[in-house]
Structures are given as structure tokens and as C-alpha cells.
Amino acid sequence: MNQQIAKQDRVLALSHIGVAYFAFLVGTFCGLLQVFIRNDALDLPAWLDYYQILTAHGVLLALVFTTYFIFGFFITGMSKTLGSFGPKVRFVSWLGFGVMTVGTLLAIVMIVSGQASVLYTFYAPLQASGWYYIGLALFVVGTWIIGFALVGHYIIWKREHKKQLSPLFAYMTIATIILWIIACLGVVATVLFQFIPWAFGWVDTINVELSRSLFWYFGHPLVYFWLLPAYMAWYVIVPKIIGGKVFSDSLARLSFILFILFSIPVGFHHQLTEPGIESFWKFLQTVLTFMVIIPSLMTAFSLFATFEITGRQKGGRGLFGWFTRLPWKDIRFTALFIAMFFFIPGGAGGIINASFQLNEVIHNTLWVVGHFHITVGTPVAMTFMGVTFWLIPYLTGRKLTKSIQKLAFIQVFSWSIGMLLMSTAQHILGLLGAPRRTAYSGYNGNSEALKWFDGIISNHVTMAIGGSILFFSAMILIYIVFVSFVASPKAVKEEDFVEFPIAESDVENTPKFLENWWIWIAVALILIAIAYTVPLSNMMHHAPVGSNGFKTW
Numbered sequence: 001m002n003q004q005i006a007k008q009d010r011v012l013a014l015s016h017i018g019v020a021y022f023a024f025l026v027g028t029f030c031g032l033l034q035v036f037i038r039n040d041a042l043d044l045p046a047w048l049d050y051y052q053i054l055t056a057h058g059v060l061l062a063l064v065f066t067t068y069f070i071f072g073f074f075i076t077g078m079s080k081t082l083g084s085f086g087p088k089v090r091f092v093s094w095l096g097f098g099v100m101t102v103g104t105l106l107a108i109v110m111i112v113s114g115q116a117s118v119l120y121t122f123y124a125p126l127q128a129s130g131w132y133y134i135g136l137a138l139f140v141v142g143t144w145i146i147g148f149a150l151v152g153h154y155i156i157w158k159r160e161h162k163k164q165l166s167p168l169f170a171y172m173t174i175a176t177i178i179l180w181i182i183a184c185l186g187v188v189a190t191v192l193f194q195f196i197p198w199a200f201g202w203v204d205t206i207n208v209e210l211s212r213s214l215f216w217y218f219g220h221p222l223v224y225f226w227l228l229p230a231y232m233a234w235y236v237i238v239p240k241i242i243g244g245k246v247f248s249d250s251l252a253r254l255s256f257i258l259f260i261l262f263s264i265p266v267g268f269h270h271q272l273t274e275p276g277i278e279s280f281w282k283f284l285q286t287v288l289t290f291m292v293i294i295p296s297l298m299t300a301f302s303l304f305a306t307f308e309i310t311g312r313q314k315g316g317r318g319l320f321g322w323f324t325r326l327p328w329k330d331i332r333f334t335a336l337f338i339a340m341f342f343f344i345p346g347g348a349g350g351i352i353n354a355s356f357q358l359n360e361v362i363h364n365t366l367w368v369v370g371h372f373h374i375t376v377g378t379p380v381a382m383t384f385m386g387v388t389f390w391l392i393p394y395l396t397g398r399k400l401t402k403s404i405q406k407l408a409f410i411q412v413f414s415w416s417i418g419m420l421l422m423s424t425a426q427h428i429l430g431l432l433g434a435p436r437r438t439a440y441s442g443y444n445g446n447s448e449a450l451k452w453f454d455g456i457i458s459n460h461v462t463m464a465i466g467g468s469i470l471f472f473s474a475m476i477l478i479y480i481v482f483v484s485f486v487a488s489p490k491a492v493k494e495e496d497f498v499e500f501p502i503a504e505s506d507v508e509n510t511p512k513f514l515e516n517w518w519i520w521i522a523v524a525l526i527l528i529a530i531a532y533t534v535p536l537s538n539m540m541h542h543a544p545v546g547s548n549g550f551k552t553w
């Protein structure tokens with residue numbers, strides 16, 4: 001029997017998903033403009049500039065779309081696996097949603113009115129209006145409030161189920177929230193104590209190096225805040241869709257713990273080319289960066305183990321016969337499988353980015369843009385798309401019709417093709433030296449710069465073609481979202497209801513200490529202290545003169 005969660009929880013989740021897709025709509029439109037501007041095929045009117053659009057693109061897609069979607073997914077899954085929210089949890093969740101949305105709107109208004117073209121990384125000494133930073137701060141505080149609501153719901157469940165391990169979905173949600181809260185400490189510190197006083201003119205200068213380091217203390221785990229919910233779908237939802245079980249409950253939980261431990265004390269790998277940080281600390285953080293390979297390979301191993309075991313149970317023979325038994329015609333599976341597949345070149349590129357000498361070659365080039373479009377823009381975003389296809393109908397009680405499923409295949413395939421073209425072009429252009437974040441791509445006819453326009457794949461035109469296909473795909477998705485929200489026929493018969501697929505997970509053999517969060521929080525904080533205390537205190541005590549604010553637009 002498939003049960004829908006309580007109506008009020010559904011409304012809460014749908015509100016988050018609605019905002020997510022509104023951001024997606026505007027954000028991908030900005031992306032379309034960007035590829036044409038870089039290709040010199042489009043000039044913007046005087047009142048709009050490239051960096052304004054690029055800021056909107058980064059904020060709307062990387063921050064707003066992802067975060068709202070993730071919370072919509074968490075709310076649904078927590079209500080499904082732990083039972084309906086009580087009135088308090090519900091109230092606090094709405095409060096968080098409200099604060100987050102006020103913050104988002106404030107930040108967007110500042111971007112649109114041209115007072116915050118500082119890109120989503122808001123590097124000092126670029127200086128936006130102080131209200132932009134207040135918007136960002138409210139946004140983060142809002143996520144914390146919802147996070148606390150979900151943790152509260154979990155604590156209530158734990159009290160009623162003493163000595164029991166929580167369901168895997170809830171466990172992973174709590175792990176992700178713990179990671180998020182620890183990570184945000186960095187961005188909150190720099191925004192509250194550095195950016196806001198400086199932007200409002202209460203102090204004249206800012207310590208640039210410190211602000212960047214605190215930003216990346218947050219910026220790297222931010223990536224894992226996007227990725228872990230995608231991993232949740234891979235670990236918990238995919239096995240159910242293919243008719244199997246979670247490969248190993250303890251392995252899944254352990255890998256999430258390792259992600260918490262190894263994704264925070266590593267921010268310096270974004271600052272390898274920056275002076276002011278001793279090479280020893282860069283080295284240490286790079287070593288810790290590579291540790292993340294352990295839980296990543298654990299994840300890959302256990303997913304393929306589930307695929308193989310299930311495929312063989314369904315009669316697949318020989319070395320790879322099981323592969324053909326997977327439900328390729330089921331978009332809920334295929335979308336997620338392709339998403340995982342993109343993570344292979346994404347992970348390989350990440351190893352390159354994190355390596356000292358290779359980073360020297362690709363730092364601040366279009367390579368990096370190619371990299372995050374095949375990590376966040378595809379494995380994460382496409383997993384969210386694959387989840388969206390059933391999650392919205394599940395929440396609205398509407399049917400997932402045959403024609404929508406067909407359209408969903410077209411959407412996923414066009415996104416893959418667009419991304420392959422765009423991101424391959426970006427990777428190669430980056431190797432040739434094309435900078436990222438620039439509207440000015442011709443460089444007065446410089447011969448090196450002109451080469452960026454005449455390769456086959458290594459070409460700004462290829463990038464624009466890929467970007468256009470992506471935008472086309474995004475519009476199909478918006479159509480699917482719209483239809484599943486309001487237009488598909490309501491499910492009446494039992495078999496028409498769309499399910500929330502959650503695989504069976506064998507908790508029996510899982511050691512209890514994996515759910516003793518205090519141990520893991522303590523270990524995480526110790527690692528962070530080792531990696532950051534000395535270099536951050538050096539930055540404060542031996543700081544050069546601070547910088548005034550600059551407005552380059």
C-alpha cells in the first residue's frame with residue numbers, strides 16, 4: 001500500500017519545490033544569455049551587464065534551486081519515514097522557509113537593481129550593497145531553522161524508539177544537516193564580522209585573505225551539501241526502483257560519516273594559487289581532500305553491487321548479463337543512472353583540480369566551469385530531475401502519465417547531450433587558456449583568443465550550441481513540473497498513485513555507534529581545528545593592510 005504523507009507536510013514540501021523550479025527557470029535563461037554573449041553573438045542593453053546575469057545565474061541555480069529542492073525532498077522523506085510532523089515542527093519549518101525566502105528576495109532585488117554584481121562567490125574586495133550580504137545571511141539562517149525543525153522531528157522519533165537505529169533516509173538527512181550547519185559557520189562568520197560592517201562603512205577595510213579562506217571553508221562542503229541528497233537518492237531510492245535492496249546499511253551510513261569528516265577541512269584546495277597561506281597547510285588540506293576518494297569509491301562499489309545482485313536475481317547471466325536486466329525503460333532509474341555516469345569524468349576532473357601543479361594550469365579558466373557543470377549541473381541536477389518526475393506527482397496526488405514519461409526521456413537525453421557539448425568545449429577551451437567569468441572573449445583580435453573560436457569542440461560556438469540544447473531541455477522540464485503541479489489528471493484508483501520508493505535496508509547488523517552523532521561531530525571539529533587554527537590565526541595576526549571596497553561594474 002502506498003501512502004501519501006499528511007496534507008500539511010505536502011504543502012510545505014511543494015512550496016519549496018515550487019520556489020526551486022522558479023529559480024531554475026530564470027537561472028537557466030541567464031545561462032542561455034551567457035553562452036551567446038561569450039560567443040560574441042549577443043550584446044546586452046546598457047542597463048544590463050554580463051556580471052549581473054552571471055551573478056544571478058550562479059545564485060539562482062547553485063544556491064536557490066539546489067537548496068530549496070533539497071529541503072523539499074528532505075521534508076517529504078522525513079515525513080514519510082518518521083511519520084507526520086507535529087504542529088511545532090511544522091511551524092518552525094514554515095518559519096525557516098519564510099526567513100530563507102525573505103533573504104533570497106532581498107539578494108535577488110540587489111542583483112537585479114545592479115548593486116551586487118559580485119558573483120555567487122562574492123570575493124572581496126569586490127563590494128556589493130550591504131543589503132545583499134544581509135540577504136545571504138538571512139538565507140543561511142533560514143536553512144538552519146528548517147534544519148533544526150528536521151532535527152527536532154528526528155529527536156522526537158528517537159525518543160519514542162529508544163535504542164533503535166533510525167531509518168536510512170532520516171539518518172542521511174541528519175548527516176547532511178550536520179555537515180551543512182558546521183560548514184555554514186565559515187560563511188556566517190565572514191558575512192557577519194567582515195562583509196556587513198565593511199559594506200555599510202562601519203569599518204574601512206577588509207582582510208581579503210581571511211574572507212576568502214572563510215568562504216572556502218564553507219564553499220567546498222557546499223558541494224557536498226548538494227551531492228549528499230543525490231547520493232541519498234542513489235542509495236535509498238534506486239535499489240527500490242530496480243527491485244532490489246540497499247547493498248549494505250552499515251556501509252551506507254559509514255560513507256556519510258566519512259563525507260562529513262573529509263569535506264570540511266579542505267577549503268585551501270581552492271586557494272592553491274594564493275599567496276599568504278604556507279605551503280604546508282595547503283599540502284595538509286590537499287591530502288585530506290583526496291581522502292574523500294574513500295567514501296566515493298565505497299558509494300560506487302555498493303551501487304554497482306546492488307545493480308549486479310538485482311540484475312542476476314532477475315536472470316541476468318554471464319559477466320555483464322545483469323546489466324541488461326536493469327529497468328532502462330523506467331525514467332526514474334535511467335535519469336539517475338545517467339547522472340551517476342556523468343560523475344565519472346566529474347570526479348576525474350576534480351582530482352586534476354586538486355593537484356598542485358595541474359591546478360596551476362586550469363585555475364580560473366573555463367575548465368573549472370566545465371567541471372562544475374558535469375558535477376553539480378549534471379549528477380546533482382539530473383538526479384533532482386529524476387526525483388522530480390515522481391516526487392511532485394506523489395505530493396500532488398496526480399498521475400505520472402505515459403506522455404509525461406516520454407517527455408521526461410527527451411528531457412534527460414537532451415540535457416545529457418547539451419551538457420556533453422557545452423562542458424567538453426569548456427574543458428578544452430580552459431586548457432587553451434580561455435578565462436572564466438568574462439564577457440570579453442575576443443581580446444582585440446589577439447591570435448590566441450581567436451583560436452577559441454575556430455576549433456571543432458574547443459570552440460565558443462560549440463559551447464553555445466550545447467547551451468541552447470540545455471535551455472531547450474530546461475524548458476521541457478519546466479513544462480513537466482507545471483503539468484505535475486496543476487494539470488495532470490488526479491489519481492483515483494490505488495494503482496494510479498505514484499509511490500515514494502524507499503528500499504529495504506538491513507539495519508540488524510549495523511553498529512550502533514554509527515548513529516552516535518556527538519562522536520562524529522567531535523572528530524570533525526578536531527580535524528577542522530588541526531587544518532585551520534594555525535593558518536587562520538596567521539592571517540589575522542600577520543595581516544597586510546586591509547583593502548577598500550571596489551565596484552568594477
Ligand code: HEM
Pocket residue numbers: 028029031032034035038054055057058061062065066119120121369372373376377381435436437438439466467468470471474
Ligand atoms: C541551461 C543550462 C545552463 C547553461 C546554458 C549554463 C551556462 C553557463 C555558462 C556559459 C557559465 C560560465 C560563464 C563564465 O564563466 O563567463 C556558467 C556558469 C555557472 N553555472 Fe551554468 N549553465 C547552465 C546550467 C547550470 C546549472 C543547472 C547549474 C547548477 C545547478 C549551473 C551553475 C553555474 C555556476 C555556479 C556558474 C559559475 C558562476 C560564476 O562564475 O559566478 N549552471 N553557466
Ligand SMILES: [Cu+2]
Pocket residue numbers: 219220223269270
Ligand atoms: Cu572543493
